[in-house]
Amino acid sequence: MNSFAPPPSGYPDSIYRSVLGPDFARLQPQLQDYFSAGEESGTFGEGTGVFETAGCPRPWLRPLLPLVPVSNAFFPDYGTGIPFSIRNYPHRDPWGRPSLTAVRTFHFPRRDRVFEDTTTLTGPGRLTDYLGAGRNLATDLVLSVTEEGHLRMNSPRSRLFLGPLRLPLPAFASADAQVEQWYDGGTGTFRIRTRVIQRQVGTVFVYDGSFGYSRLPWDGQLPAGAVPARWERRV
Template identity: 30%
Template sequence: MAPVYRQILGSDFDRLHPNVAWRYSIDSTSGVAQIAAGIYESVYVTPALPPPFFWHFAKRNALPSKTSRMVPFTQRHFCYRDELGRECLAVLRAFRYTTGTRNLNSLLVAGRSGLVDYFGDGPELLYPIEPSVTPSGELLLESGPMRWLGKGPKLGMRGMFSAQLKYIEGWDDARQRFRCDATVRNPVIGEILHFRGWFTATDQACTLPDIPDEAWPLDLVDREA
């Protein structure tokens, strides 16, 4: 199987900066995981979120815990094929706040009609993702409207309820490290959250039994839209 981004980007994958292409070249047959560590220079979570919303999604590893600056973090990538035969890239982020570690987990899947990002341990949220490559070789991810995967009434996630993600990752030649910038916005609230900073990364040998439990969602979800 090809890596998830190569499957979706096709020949555009080769326009990525070589170091960014290396970052996303592992797949379920590679026998490696990728371990990154760095600093989020800015982490922001809007105070406009209703407390029950914040408690629910933060507890389920779908939101950072609080606004802060200069937060050390790790980000681990694990690849596997799920029970539906889809190539998957699990992204496990750990925010090392001084008050304790909080996690933000997501699962990128090369789906039937494009790239899908499932957020949280449930998973809790679904984002259809449109990846592209910038003229300078950065990876740019832009989402369609968020879908809620939780139980209960299916609230509309368009218009005033929509939340859209933008993520960009590139290589800083001057400092010889990666930079990343993630933002989620709502048309009414504005910026819901962001985290941006820098990191370095290395490959690490990893077989299927080595993949941690949190890389697998609690429920297998075949919904992709």
């Protein structure tokens, strides 16, 4: 059983502020606003922009990605100048844990692809990111703030949930997701750079680009397009 007692109803903080603590104030002011929305904010975030590069950069690997038992996460497409949108919904999961569900839509020339996840406060100072439509790939999320006030996120440990099975991925099969996000004052946009790196292969997934972002009123109920096919409680 999960022994973590979630904060009481009305908890005002975002999951990122909860984990970063005093370091949250070192983020660029625009990033503080971006990551400050909690469940009581009455808003969700919406952004649109263009990824300079997005997808799997290794042609030989792309035909294998559909075999990975995690849908709406890693996809066998790659391109440049890819328009995209993102929606961020702060909420609680079915077990009362503070969470943020993100739905990213990549508009490739031949089809749209969706990358969705729910990041959840699963313990004091602990974030777990559940990826895919079934939220069956879980990674630990480690946060840090750079000297420039950028937010860095690493996910060095992953496990796959297949029915009742919990399968920690061994070092040779796992990958480290490295994300850096910041605000570009020159363009008035947010920048994000994401690399998923596998030790033997190198970079296997990437998205890198800029986007505008705004917060919009919201009633706190996840829309149908953001509700996962199933929720995952295990960490």
